[in-house]
Amino acid sequence: MSAILELQGVKKAFGAVVVADDQSWSLAPGEALGVIGPNGAGKTSMFNLVTGTLRADAGQIRLGGQDITGWSAAKRCRAGIARSFQVPQPFAHMTVFENAYVAATQGAGLSGRAAEALCLDVLDRTGLIAKANGQAGGLTLLERKRLELSRALCARPRVILLDEIAGGLTEHECQSLIQTIRDVHATGVSIVWIEHVVHALLAVVGRLMVIDFGRKIAEGEPQAIMQSREVREIYLGIEADG
Amino acid sequence: MSLSVTRRTRLSTAWLIVLVPIVLLLIAAPWWAGRADLRLMGEIALYMSLAVLWNLLAGYAGLVSVGQQAYVGFGGYLFFALTMLAGLHPYAALPLVVLAGFVISAPVAVLIFRLRGAYFAIGTWVVAEVFRLSFAQMASLGGGSGTSLSPDIVRSLAEGRDAREAVAWWLALGAGMLVIGTVVWLLRSRQGVALTAIRDNELAARSLGIDIWRTKFTVYVVVSGLTALIGALIFLQKLRISPDAAFSANDWTAFVIFIVVIGGIGTLEGPILGTLVFFALRETLADLGTLYLIALGVVAIVIMLFAPRGLWGFLRDRWGLELFPLSRRVSGLAKKEA
Numbered sequence: 001m002s003a004i005l006e007l008q009g010v011k012k013a014f015g016a017v018v019v020a021d022d023q024s025w026s027l028a029p030g031e032a033l034g035v036i037g038p039n040g041a042g043k044t045s046m047f048n049l050v051t052g053t054l055r056a057d058a059g060q061i062r063l064g065g066q067d068i069t070g071w072s073a074a075k076r077c078r079a080g081i082a083r084s085f086q087v088p089q090p091f092a093h094m095t096v097f098e099n100a101y102v103a104a105t106q107g108a109g110l111s112g113r114a115a116e117a118l119c120l121d122v123l124d125r126t127g128l129i130a131k132a133n134g135q136a137g138g139l140t141l142l143e144r145k146r147l148e149l150s151r152a153l154c155a156r157p158r159v160i161l162l163d164e165i166a167g168g169l170t171e172h173e174c175q176s177l178i179q180t181i182r183d184v185h186a187t188g189v190s191i192v193w194i195e196h197v198v199h200a201l202l203a204v205v206g207r208l209m210v211i212d213f214g215r216k217i218a219e220g221e222p223q224a225i226m227q228s229r230e231v232r233e234i235y236l237g238i239e240a241d242g
Numbered sequence: 243m244s245l246s247v248t249r250r251t252r253l254s255t256a257w258l259i260v261l262v263p264i265v266l267l268l269i270a271a272p273w274w275a276g277r278a279d280l281r282l283m284g285e286i287a288l289y290m291s292l293a294v295l296w297n298l299l300a301g302y303a304g305l306v307s308v309g310q311q312a313y314v315g316f317g318g319y320l321f322f323a324l325t326m327l328a329g330l331h332p333y334a335a336l337p338l339v340v341l342a343g344f345v346i347s348a349p350v351a352v353l354i355f356r357l358r359g360a361y362f363a364i365g366t367w368v369v370a371e372v373f374r375l376s377f378a379q380m381a382s383l384g385g386g387s388g389t390s391l392s393p394d395i396v397r398s399l400a401e402g403r404d405a406r407e408a409v410a411w412w413l414a415l416g417a418g419m420l421v422i423g424t425v426v427w428l429l430r431s432r433q434g435v436a437l438t439a440i441r442d443n444e445l446a447a448r449s450l451g452i453d454i455w456r457t458k459f460t461v462y463v464v465v466s467g468l469t470a471l472i473g474a475l476i477f478l479q480k481l482r483i484s485p486d487a488a489f490s491a492n493d494w495t496a497f498v499i500f501i502v503v504i505g506g507i508g509t510l511e512g513p514i515l516g517t518l519v520f521f522a523l524r525e526t527l528a529d530l531g532t533l534y535l536i537a538l539g540v541v542a543i544v545i546m547l548f549a550p551r552g553l554w555g556f557l558r559d560r561w562g563l564e565l566f567p568l569s570r571r572v573s574g575l576a577k578k579e580a
Binding site: 051053072073074075077078082083085089090091092093094095097098101102103105106107108109111116120129130132133151155 | 245246247432435436438439441442443445446447448449450451452453454508569570571572575
């Protein structure tokens with residue numbers, strides 16, 4: 001089966017700092033891919049490259065076989081790539097409902113009742129419906145993270161990129177988030193999920209990728225990756241034996 | 243749980259009901275207001291329009307222009323040229339002024355949108371100066387010293403001075419309603435949703451599928467065309483135009499920014515309230531001469547210290563007031579939320 005999202009030799013550097021070094025990987029339709037790596041490894045930069053917030057210096061990015069490397073962030077979203085930001089970026093002076101409505105009308109291209117119904121449904125699933133009329137600027141950090149997820153879903157993506165969405169949640173909240181993401185996955189949306197809360201990640205993803213210094217250093221079946229020497233050395237900070 | 247989405251609030255419905263008699267009363271103004279009052283009210287309507295338009299530009303689209311006098315002057319001069327040189331009736335000239343405003347602002351937008359932040363602001367000012375110097379070269383319109391609207395054209399509006407004052411007022415009132423109506427319609431539309439999102443967070447807006455350049459371009463062109471219309475009406479009321487008056491940064495930009503900032507930038511009601519406050523101050527303090535400008539400065543500083551989002555921003559943050567039904571609310575939530 002051909003990949004829904006594919007990166008080939010993608011490079012990006014800011015002066016001497018290389019945030020993406022010849023990255024190549026792909027995502028199959030309906031797949032859930034987890035991404036781990038130490039802080040500053042270039043995980044969020046990789047999302048910025050995929051969503052078009054950053055432009056690649058070299059390489060190619062394809063969505064459903066189509067080359068989108070030169071596309072703007074807005075066009076990529078309308079084509080089916082949605083993301084949640086690690087540092088939430090709410091429309092602070094709009095209500096929670098209106099935040100979702102922006103995604104439904106602009107990203108998914110819906111209008112009128114269809115857009116409203118989608119927003120109400122998504123907010124209900126993400127547990128924000130009771131806050132629908134509240135200003136987004138007045139939300140707590142956890143609610144803001146859920147708003148990020150809600151907006152991304154209202155854009156009706158083919159691929160959703162989740163950036164550390166479980167950080168700082170209690171165990172109970174984390175379980176409900178895992179269930180929400182599983183439900184999203186079950187509807188056929190492909191997922192790439194950057195997360196430090198590894199047990200949450202392992203509950204959802206079928207494949208794991210490790211990134212360090214902008215390079216992909218390991219990729220494969222989650223349990224095997226977590227046991228591997230590279231991960232133990234670089235990501236978990238455990239010294240390799242002799 | 244059955245939920246629905248509505249934009250009306252009790253306040254916005256009440257406001258629309260109150261608005262109808264207010265508008266009727268204003269239309270009837272020539273029968274109850276004196277000539278001087280009528281002129282003042284006309285000026286208020288035109289300033290309110292400029293403020294509402296500048297707020298759309300700066301408060302929503304983030305385009306902090308200090309050069310909108312370019313379009314005020316352009317509209318004024320074009321109106322004089324179309325009526326005096328091309329011999330058009332004033333009523334035929336006004337829509338052409340709007341169209342010309344759209345046409346001239348499009349290439350200007352392409353040029354100055356390459357600039358960001360402070361550079362954009364300076365760029366708009368430079369454009370306004372270019373416009374001023376260009377019109378000062380036109381000998382047929384009086385060059386640097388300007389020209390007056392010829393008496394036949396003034397007479398073609400209506401017979402008799404009172405009737406002309408009434409027509410000038412209705413044009414100003416009509417333009418004000420057109421501007422506010424257009425802005426309300428725009429903000430309620432799909433473009434308006436995008437624009438409000440851009441106001442709050444450009445990064446998120448872009449990532450949710452909003453083409454920021456195109457949205458800003460649309461706003462710039464619409465605002466500039468309507469600003470040109472207001473310019474035409476301002477100089478129709480004054481009957482005389484000169485480059486310095488037409489392209490005055492003080493009159494058409496500095497005062498307008500003052501109005502929007504004290505009223506509440508980024509809200510529709512802010513510039514409307516700000517205009518009323520500005521004229522209340524001007525009418526009570528104008529006798530003080532230069533002290534009047536100092537007083538305006540003090541008012542601006544005090545409001546910025548105690549209500550940094552302007553007077554309407556303060557009211558809205560505190561009580562969630564909204565006169566025009568713009569935002570969407572979910573109804574049918576649990577009672578404690580209602």
